[in-house]
Amino acid sequence: MKNFEFHNPTKIVFGADTVAKLSKLVPETARVLILYGGASAEKTGTLAEVRSALGNRTVQEFGGIEPNPSYETLMRAVEQVRREKLDFLLAVGGGSVIDGTKFVAAAALYAGEPWEIAERGGANIKQALPFGTVLTLPATGSEMNAGSVITKKATHAKLAFHSTLVYPQFSILDPRKTFTLPVSQVANGLVDAFVHTTEQYLTYPAQARVQDRFAEGLLQTLVDIAPTAIDTPDDYDTRANLMWTATLALNGLIGAGVPQDWATHMIGHELTALYDIDHARTLALVLPALLDVQREPKRAKLLQFGERVWNITSGSDDERIDAAIARTRAFFEGLGIPTRLSAYALGQDAVEAVLKQLEAHGMTALGEHRDIDLARSRRILEAAL
Ligand code: NZQ
Ligand code: ZN
Numbered sequence: 001m002k003n004f005e006f007h008n009p010t011k012i013v014f015g016a017d018t019v020a021k022l023s024k025l026v027p028e029t030a031r032v033l034i035l036y037g038g039a040s041a042e043k044t045g046t047l048a049e050v051r052s053a054l055g056n057r058t059v060q061e062f063g064g065i066e067p068n069p070s071y072e073t074l075m076r077a078v079e080q081v082r083r084e085k086l087d088f089l090l091a092v093g094g095g096s097v098i099d100g101t102k103f104v105a106a107a108a109l110y111a112g113e114p115w116e117i118a119e120r121g122g123a124n125i126k127q128a129l130p131f132g133t134v135l136t137l138p139a140t141g142s143e144m145n146a147g148s149v150i151t152k153k154a155t156h157a158k159l160a161f162h163s164t165l166v167y168p169q170f171s172i173l174d175p176r177k178t179f180t181l182p183v184s185q186v187a188n189g190l191v192d193a194f195v196h197t198t199e200q201y202l203t204y205p206a207q208a209r210v211q212d213r214f215a216e217g218l219l220q221t222l223v224d225i226a227p228t229a230i231d232t233p234d235d236y237d238t239r240a241n242l243m244w245t246a247t248l249a250l251n252g253l254i255g256a257g258v259p260q261d262w263a264t265h266m267i268g269h270e271l272t273a274l275y276d277i278d279h280a281r282t283l284a285l286v287l288p289a290l291l292d293v294q295r296e297p298k299r300a301k302l303l304q305f306g307e308r309v310w311n312i313t314s315g316s317d318d319e320r321i322d323a324a325i326a327r328t329r330a331f332f333e334g335l336g337i338p339t340r341l342s343a344y345a346l347g348q349d350a351v352e353a354v355l356k357q358l359e360a361h362g363m364t365a366l367g368e369h370r371d372i373d374l375a376r377s378r379r380i381l382e383a384a385l
Contacts, residue, residue, distance in 0.1 A: 036093050
């Protein structure tokens with residue numbers, strides 16, 4: 001096992017009817033900015049619950065944070081925070097709203113041009129406003145981690161940043177808030193949490209037994225609950241399991257002490273930035289192809305994944321790896337999520353465009369061995385055609 005430090009300061013408040021607890025979680029004297037996305041938070045009544053729980057505090061709102069939140073939109077929130085001297089942020093939404101709030105929290109107190117935060121991957125964040133979240137979409141884990149991904153529309157640049165200063169102080173996870181999600185977003189959430197787990201598990205053996213078993217438990221849970229999560233939106237226990245699984249998939253726990261990959265995400269981000277494909281959907285395009293191309297360096301873990309997650313125990317090693325990749329592909333396709341670029345009418349031109357973006361963003365040595373250079377990214381993308 002590798003050396004590690006693990007400290008996750010985010011308080012989780014989990015369960016039905018927990019939004020009311022905001023009245024205790026947000027400081028009495030806070031000057032609050034509620035940040036949210038499009039119409040869903042208002043339509044579902046969540047915003048009304050939030051407003052009521054905040055009582056007599058000074059509260060302003062900023063709506064319109066789009067999926068794959070843009071720097072351009074978020075800078076308007078930064079201006080509002082500075083102008084109105086707001087000192088506590090509250091994100092109400094999915095990963096995009098939470099990521100956007102993390103950017104606003106850091107950018108509002110940043111002395112230079114805030115896009116530098118994304119360009120430097122967060123290394124230049126010295127302080128950030130405190131914030132909490134009310135999660136409405138289980139997928140990204142942003143509610144309990146220190147990462148964020150922001151897009152500059154002007155240049156089609158989608159960049160991630162990390163800082164321990166942007167952990168949420170608290171996150172409210174009420175599984176009932178997910179009942180209103182469209183099926184496509186539930187499917188996205190299942191796939192995103194699945195791939196967060198494989199990014200930290202499907203690498204090479206590190207004698208990290210409990211991390212492996214945690215990861216396998218998360219993957220198996222996602223596969224087990226998927227049919228009910230899709231077909232029965234108001235099944236509370238299923239949604240509760242989805243919500244907690246997605247959080248645990250990217251809150252640092254399973255990634256402690258193990259090698260990590262993240263190439264699927266880095267290639268996927270370029271597909272979103274160029275073609276506006278939902279984040280999780282880009283992962284379903286890249287992962288099966290990447291596992292095939294990387295089958296040698298990942299051989300031992302692919303066999304373990306096949307046996308422990310998919311119960312594949314017979315055949316030669318290569319047959320078992322083929323079967324594990326095929327089961328993964330079928331899982332995604334069964335959720336209505338395509339695994340081929342052709343499903344989006346993308347071909348060789350897209351491969352070339354993504355490679356150009358990867359090069360421009362310095363993504364030329366990806367993966368747990370840093371062996372995914374542009375030539376190998378090309379093989380992966382061509383395997384996904
Ligand atoms: O905008 P509204 O109207 O609110 O609708 C949203 C949005 O259109 C809707 N929605 C959310 N909750 C709902 C709901 N509709 C009905 N009922 C509800 N309860 O869902 C749509 C998608 O929301 P979004 O927040 O974009 O989805 P998600 O949570 O999948 O977040 C994706 C973003 O997170 C980033 C992605 O790159 C992408 O930008 N990621 C963040 C990570 C992190 N911070 O650790 C890691 C991930 O790998 C990922 O990169
Ligand atoms: Zn993801």
